[in-house]
Amino acid sequence: MSKLRVNCFTISLDGYGAGLEQSEQNPLGVGGPDLHRWFRPTRTFKSMFGDPSGGTTGIDDDFAREGTENLGAWILGRNMFGPVRGPWPDEAWRGWWGANPPYHVPVFVLTHHARAPLEMEGGTTFYFVTGGIEQALERAREAAAGRDVRLGGGVQTIRQYLRAGLVDQMHLAFSPVLLGSGEHLLHDLDLRSLGYRVSAHVASEHATHVTFERAGV
């Protein structure tokens, strides 16, 4: 059955998935880019952004690549899509990623403010869902047609889906940095009671990769 998966979501050792003060210049917030040192050099990352020739292989790339496999749709929180808050002033903001975003499948963006679908190059279409996390998941599963749905983030979006017990598998990368403040992914979220268990952990030079599964999945 189609799974809802989190892959490659990176948090600091003090538990933060993004720094404070996200802006157009700082999509990951202050200090956020430090989190992704394990990811950016990988062959998978480079390939996603148009450079299929280079990049590292190994543990980090293995996790990066698994995150791209068997995906039929994505779900993103609105802040993952952009820095605009409140009602859309116009249609000018088209995501962080330029004309050809690295999704290549339908992407469902959670928002309180309706907006027409936005078709991009390369197979990515952004759909704006105002009916909440379950509606977004239902639409994403339908679009995915049997393949998995990947939940991209951010922190608050993942927390909502975890709390509802809707995430089937989660891969987190613990990056060996301190952010000090920001959005905390796991605080006050009792994953153990929600049925999650650690299924594997392995470290590279740049991160500790941990996978979680929900019992009974």
Next chain:
Amino acid sequence: MSKLRVNCFTISLDGYGAGLEQSEQNPLGVGGPDLHRWFRPTRTFKSMFGDPSGGTTGIDDDFAREGTENLGAWILGRNMFGPVRGPWPDEAWRGWWGANPPYHVPVFVLTHHARAPLEMEGGTTFYFVTGGIEQALERAREAAAGRDVRLGGGVQTIRQYLRAGLVDQMHLAFSPVLLGSGEHLLHDLDLRSLGYRVSAHVASEHATHVTFERAGV
């Protein structure tokens, strides 16, 4: 100069350093023993508890052993010493460790309730300090006579010393388990602003070991 060090303090992936409901039967709280799977099989642990012949060597044992080196005194929060709360009803409680505790140096126990020093076998004497964390550190440094002082825990004690900027080095072991609830070591503690940085990280099969240093130390 004599350093104040945290060594081998273990937290879960969701950030908890101890489970809830500590008791005489459950000194680490519910789920707490899972945290220490990396530590118990090591040669250092076995040697501390009277079995110098066995035990594993390797990354886990390296960190365990480093935690024992160059120590002249320890500081413990009261709950690390025992489950008794409030005024001491009598002198019956003599620690979790039996007649010959694995410290072999003076140990300063933070408490709000005065008690006479308690001399144990093997060089360990427990001193009960009612004047707060700075007084305990001053007395421990004096007793350590140039060697380092190790801060054993628990969570609230380490948080107090970190917040005061008094910890010079900290080694944490991140154990690949979820506790779900308990005492959170780092939440709302801005280590980055307090001057701490990650100095090294390395993983074994059973834990990811991370060392932190304070800038300028």
